[in-house]
Amino acid sequence: MTVRTPLAPGVNFVRISTDHAKVRAILGLVWIVPIAVVLVVSLVLWTDLIWIPIGLAALLALAITITAVKVRAVYYTGYHETDEELIVCRGIMFRQLDVVPYGRMQEVKVEDGPLQRRYGLATITMETASTSADAEIPGVPRDEADRLRRRLTELGTTKMEGL
CATH class of the missing domain: 2.30.29 (PH-domain like)
Known part of the structure; x- marks a missing residue:
């Protein structure tokens, strides 16, 4: 498979392995799973303090977004x-x-x-x-x-x- 970029029109880049997307997804889980666990525990323990679960949910959403972008970037990397x-x-x-x-x-x-x-x-x-x-x-x-x-x-x- 090839990658094309407007920075070098007419050049066909060899795309890196799509298995690297799996590696990046697994590395993203290293951050996402602990945040999700803390979010669930905080929802159970501190139901009266709404800002803690909201902050953790925002952090979880950010971690998922960053991981998704890093996984997608694999398809735009080549040489x-x-x-x-x-x-x-x-x-x-x-x-x-x-x-x-x-x-x-x-x-x-x-x-x-x-x-x-x-x-x-x-x-x-x-x-x-x-x-x-x-x-x-x-x-x-x-x-x-x-x-x-x-x-x-x-x-x-x-x-x-x-x-």
Whole structure:
């Protein structure tokens, strides 16, 4: 599947794995479930103090909204490899386009946590000579992440030799 963005018309970005939406949803539950439990307990214990349940309900609604937006953002995150640079796009409302020249890459890391490993995913982090040009691609299938790390490292070494 591909991602298209008005920031780079005509460029087809490779979309990250949709399993990353599951990872983000589960991480969102880490916040939503405790808030919901506290809300139910407060409704039972403090029926005369209406502001406590109202505040907790608003907090629960906010946690659900933030989680839903983070899950939906997975479908707007992707990357595109060119001969000279890697382009990463993300964002629904606030779109971001990161362009990382291969010759400026200093380090490429592939990381995964227990939840990402469960779904066979990893996060690729690229560090460059400029701290403002660093980029991250979450939710990449592990095999693709390893391939991309090898390719980016190789291209980074090759392109840096010309500097």
